[in-house]
């Protein structure tokens with residue numbers, strides 16, 4: 001096996017993004033299954049990929065003793081950020097473990113899923129991403145940082161409540177979001193992983209348009225066939241509302257800080273980086289809404 005055929009490794013491979021990255025490696029980029037390693041805490045969830053010949057291994061960023069072994073043999077590795085938001089600092093510690101394990105395993109290049117403008121961001125989870133980018137910069141390997149804008153799919157986190165009440169509470173003001181389909185971000189990650197780029201590069205991946213919450217609500221309302229009134233509230237009011245709805249206060253502050261970040265312009269930038277990486281245009285929001293019309297109007 002020549003160096004360029006040594007495997008590509010995807011962490012967190014059973015997550016929504018991870019599964020789509022593997023699918024794009026196999027089906028869009030035609031990488032042979034035997035050259036793909038998928039690591040996950042739940043190997044049984046990847047039985048379908050294993051049956052196709054993908055090498056499935058168990059790995060948990062908190063099991064440092066086993067991590068380097070799970071990464072052994074990989075030439076390039078996609079580090080998918082975890083969802084450990086329960087305790088500040090936990091996720092960054094996990095990512096630092098993963099970067100160290102990649103170095104220990106002799107991985108040449110790491111691709112990481114970050115967020116737009118993490119430095120100085122009011123988003124309370126931004127330090128995880130900034131800290132991981134810094135850990136990569138300090139590591140003896142090359143890297144690609146993918147600063148992923150928010151998924152179109154995040155709509156489903158609040159849609160049921162919004163449609164039931166007819167109200168969309170926001171502290172984002174007229175801040176815009178240049179959001180993008182999660183599957184497009186999976187394609188971009190697969191392309192970055194499968195390339196032979198051995199530099200140190202940062203891409204900010206956005207959709208082709210940016211919308212305010214009011215504009216998003218109007219488009220969603222048209223798709224769902226139900227009225228939505230956007231209610232602007234101060235961030236403290238948003239946190240209180242989330243706490244009243246049953247969220248722990250720390251997590252409510254994290255969620256509300258997404259709006260503070262939007263209001264500050266943290267996720268408004270439209271870039272051409274998605275096309276640069278993939279050679280194609282990102283899916284338009286209106287087309288995504290149309291493709292998901294049944295799920296949206298049935299919510």
Ligand SMILES: NC(=O)c1ccc[n+]([C@@H]2O[C@H](COP(=O)([O-])OP(=O)(O)OC[C@H]3O[C@@H](n4cnc5c(N)ncnc54)[C@H](OP(=O)(O)O)[C@@H]3O)[C@@H](O)[C@H]2O)c1
Pocket residue numbers: 011012013014015016017018039040041042059060061062080081082083084094113148149150151154182
């Ligand atoms: N840009 C956005 O709008 C947006 C929205 C939501 C999330 N995100 C971020 O992007 C990531 C991928 O998104 P997604 O939609 O695929 O989320 P998801 O379906 O919730 O997946 C969670 C991911 O975290 C991984 N993970 C959790 N704990 C881990 C641990 N201890 N060690 C290793 N991996 C661990 C999971 O891997 P396994 O279960 O396979 O072990 C899985 O890949 C999320 O984890 C989050 O950091 C971005």
